[in-house]
Amino acid sequence: MSAYRDKDPRIHGIQSKIRVVPNFPKPAGIMFQDITTLLLDPKAFKDTVDLFVERYKGKNISVVAGIEARGFIFGTPIALEIGAKFVPLRKPNKLPGKVISEEYELEYGRDCLEMHLGAVEPGERALVVDDLIATGGTLCAAMKLLERVGAEVVECACVIELPDLKGRERLNGKPLYVLLESY
């Protein structure tokens, strides 16, 4: 489900603030969806957060897990508004305490996502937040981390989806909620 299809009047304003930057990070036709321009518009940024908060408030969600680094930007305001704790999911060797790690595949090679042990308890209901879902590899690793400690991933939430990359299908049946799609 996406808010775009629901035609919430705030969506058009949000979409118009996202900047597409061609050939980043490398040439060969990659069109990078730059959310930093959205953050420069206080109303559009607030609307973005509000759309997620309206969806998740009062749903007994106690954990918002945000994926480094752009997931921190959207995840923390959402967590604060719905009264959930915020759990950063980070690249290796950034978190100082005991961690669990989940490896995942990149286009070339592998990467790793880490979460502090003890941050999330079994039975907690969690969201995973990132700015964008592409292939779904990172979100999938994030979900696995939460499920390994016994949390229930209620939904993954992103501002933007790239549907052609079929990330939605890699989430093992977990629901995905996005505000915008980009083809």
Next chain:
Amino acid sequence: MLQRALIFSSSNPICSQLSTTAPPDNTVFPKRNGGWIIPFSSYQLPAFPSDSAANRPNMASQDEQDPRISNISSAIRVIPDFPKPGIIFQDITTLLLDTKAFRDTIDLFVERYRGKDISVVAGIEARGFIFGPPIALAIGAKFVPMRKPNKLPGEVLSEEYSLEYGKDTMEMHVDAVKAGERALIIDDLVATGGTLSAAISLLERVGVHVVECACVIELPELKGRERLGGKPLFVLVSST
């Protein structure tokens, strides 16, 4: 666990001379506007530099311990020997697990900066991305991420700065800010001040006025406060 918490501002010259070791119980220090600061049993949030007495609506709270600070301080986890032996790491991730303490942290900054015509909150990657956006949203400012190299896709300005060993680079989108805007810089912690100093440079290079730097934690022994080119620094807790 932090052993003590102090709040002070570089705009108060008395505070900058405060020793961070516990004084005898009957030691008090004069404060800028008359009266006394009694450290470790009472905390004063220093007035925002542009405030006059007539503009401060909550004068009564100035002389009382802010009850939120001690929970914030005790929610921060100290991890020895990270990232390497001998370093004591201040871990704010445990603060983020305490919903009230995290909310209180943001509120303390928002109360200080709301209504001060600040249009830019610059947050330093990555833990500045945790505290900066909620503050920006609450005060109606834009959020500008200050990032490691090659992360920002548009045209950037770069500023090199020194690390303990070697150098690093910080980048900002050139069109994120306009000359004359008033900005805050947010990070979780100030140590040597090198990172904050680079962020100040980036903003000033495009004509932005940096009003204040704001961090949750300061490590005063590393004297970061002195490396900010005279810019004020506001922190919630101090750790030695």
